[in-house]
Amino acid sequence: MTEKTVDYFYTLVSPWTYLGHAPFVAIARRHGVRIVHKPCDLGAVFAVSGGLPLGKRPIQRQNYRWYELQRWRDFRGVPLNLKPKFFPADATLPGRMTVAAQSQGLDADTLAGAFLKAVWAEERDIADADTARAIATECGLDGAALLEAAKGEAAVAGFDANTEEAKRREVFGAPFYVYRDEPFWGQDRLDLLERAMSGTVEPYRLPA
Structure with missing residues (x-):
């Protein structure tokens, strides 16, 4: 039987990715779906998808974001x-x-969640190498080894490949989930994603 997987595009500074991460991981595990992590450069994705950095968005959109963050946090x-x-x-x-x-083959689910929590709940700078190493170590991983691996060609190429794949697959925000070639944007679509993972509905497709 073919393994079920979901491609997970995100940036580790997205509050929406943080808010949805734990329930998303729980949903995937509940339905036996393996998460394929694809952290990417969302700024580069915005450049080809019409997205804008937060500070360049219209004020009404910036202000509405505050309400939504509080609602979803609670x-x-x-x-x-x-x-x-x-x-x-x-x-x-x-x-x-x-x-x-x-x-x-390490626990990327826990590591990504720890980086997100570090930004949005712990006031930690994940761009700092010592901090990033410490967070990985706290997850029970070899933080020093992962930090060194992150500097290597394979990790650099993998991150860049994720960014190019995100552009090619029409990703335009974070978090962005792709299951059975069907896109789901935003942690507020998790109910719909779980419905798809349950196998009770066929994938939706673009009209011919």
């Missing part, structure tokens, strides 16, 4: 600093560490 029951000390931060290094972890 709905999910997780801590979230509305204005974290280290946001925005360059997520390239922890992204590459996550790429390396997945390629080695």
Whole structure:
């Protein structure tokens, strides 16, 4: 039987990825679906998909974001600093560490969740190498080895390949899940994603 997988595109500084990460992992495990982590450069994806960095969005969209963050923080029951000390931060290094972890068969689910929590609940700078190493170590991984692997050609190429794949597969935000070649954008689509994983509906497709 073919293994069921879901491709998971994100950046490790996305509050929406943070809010949805734990329930997404739980849903995938409940349905026996393996998560394929694809951290990527969301700024480069925005450049080809019409997205804008937060500071360049219209004020009405920026203001509405505050309401939604508070609503979903309370709905999910997780801590979230509305204005974290280290946001925005360059997520390239922890992204590459996550790429390396997945390629080695390590627990990328837990590692990605720890990086997200570090930004949005713990006031930690995941762009800092010492901090990133410490977070990986706290996850029970060899933080020093992962940090070194993140500097290597394979992790660099893997992260860049994720970014190019995101462009090719029409990703335009984070988190973005692709299951059975059907895209789901946003942690607020998790109910629909679980419905698909349950096998009770056929994949939806673009009209011919």
